[in-house]
Amino acid sequence: MKRLLALMLVVVMCAAVMVSCGNKDDGNTLKIGGIGPITGSAAIYGQAVMNGCKIAVDEINANGGIGGMQIEFNFQDDANVAESSVNAYNKLMDWGMDILVGTVTTTPCISVSAKVYTDRVFALTPSASSTDVTKDKDNMFQLCFSDPNQGTGSATYIAANMADKKIAIIYRNDDAYSQGIRDTFAAEARAKNLNIVYEGTFTEDTATDFSVQLTAAKSANADLIFLPIYYQPASVILSQAKTMDYAPTFFGVDGMDGILTMENFDITLAEGVMVLTPFSSDAEDDLTKNFVKKYKELYGEVPNQFAADGYDCIYAVKAAYEKAGCTKDMTRTDLCEALVKAIKEISFDGLTGQDMTWSDKGEVNKMPIAVVIKNGDYISAEAAE
Template identity: 45%
Template structure:
């Protein structure tokens, strides 16, 4: 009998713990005067910088909109409220975060910041009939349902845009590619890039793979050197790129480097900025760009975040909130069918470009390229 009591009490303790914790999860549903924007992204763990940037970018937009009077949905004017939850770049945690936001009465979702969590959440948002716009989930499936949209380029869009620029605009026909086969981002851009280069009459002289986290690229770079390429394309994040450009310079590789938006922030990663001279990469946002909107955003962002420099994720977050605002104002209601229709009709003039959205969820906007000149980022226009 004693054993049974023991088990019983353990079970009761467990049940009580759960139920007492459950109490804190519920809160009131959104009313007619506030529009709750949920956000999901990594604010802890290795990908924390992306999530934090998006969160801060969103907050700047929310504060701006509220100060300007709020959002007019139909005949009501609503104030925005941002509720940002951490997913630590994990799909399972993202689902829990989404459900937490549902408990908190979310009306629209900014998120997720990274692809896998984003895809995991799409099925939930579809079921819950919530407008979901990802600021930076570039994998194709991030916008797979009718209620899901994206503000950033898809991976294939980036690859295609870079191929057009390198082959058509610059006339460089022999291209070497260095990509991370452990990264879906890198693979997706590479596949589209290779296909487009071939279509445009260029050739891929060598295609070398590496794994994220590698530090020695001498083998791959030797092959690139032997292949006598005109240009080298590296769709990867800056951690790997910083090693690659340095080792390429040591090997005496003089051909120009091209990259994807993962290069953003590369200048802070190298001690000798000369190895990056002339490198060009695609990025939706440059904080030094001579544009009134961009500059006012940078100013507001720096004022709110201890002078931190906003990156493309912050800009994407900012534009996503404005896109949501535009969609709600156009739809004039919280009804998902009307919101979906409104999304395809609106035109948002954001700081990452002027965007329109197609029914399949992708944004159409102009390509922005950044070249490193004299150790500084310089915007160049592709078209």
């Protein structure tokens, strides 16, 4: 019977822990939640978004907040795992979140977006780029390009400027981001009659050696390699191609951004690499300069695109909030409906693009910029020619 007693005690203890702590919302703050990986292999993306968001929140709070309310920002870790992400979301709901900025990575975001849709919370993801994130969910919006936009955008750019190149693609086939962009790129390339001569894949476990893929691309005479991947594996590809004396044009998308600020990376390797990106930390406008300066002061490094996405998200929420004329006493659901309507009406200027607008599908409309790396700097592709 003692075990029975012990079990009962455990039950009582658990129950005590589980009872909700109550929602202490005094209505004088706007609670914005964020979710992303702070630990695990994707931690740098979550960190960057969190830092970017914090800068924006501090700026807004210093200037009087949104609609007379100070922003309270709470960023929860999900370690890039869908289950933890949903847990983090639930935690934020207990906290009394009004608006969600997140989640950072794609697969967790798809799971969270389903919850967001049923709970009617307005959500804007800084960087989850799959179309599945926003599909059939009217209150889920993206600030980054969606995968099809990046894939077709790259194919369109190549078709317009370098149509006669023989193209090789190296992508990571156990990653939704990489696979997604590759699929839409390949489809658009077929439609545009581009010549894809080789496709090589790798996985998380084999991202340290690309000699097989590069040799195959070289023997297929590819003179343009499309890399819809993040910059860590891309840096390995660049240095291995260099040792092989193989110098095709490398063409990357937003995940390639950040390669110049990577530690221990020889930036001469990236010479001539083309990147389709919404953000470059070397841009000359005041907004970017100011942001980069603050970021360096606070976190000691050059912000990447994810940090800029996070920063823009907070300001986009502010813009939509002000456009909708929301007030303090609105409930979460009312706020959601008002923001959903308003965000489609605003035209937002941020770090990652001018005149951003949002469609009914939740996707953002902004122009990707093709940049070329010259002497360790990004310059626009038109200027390089």
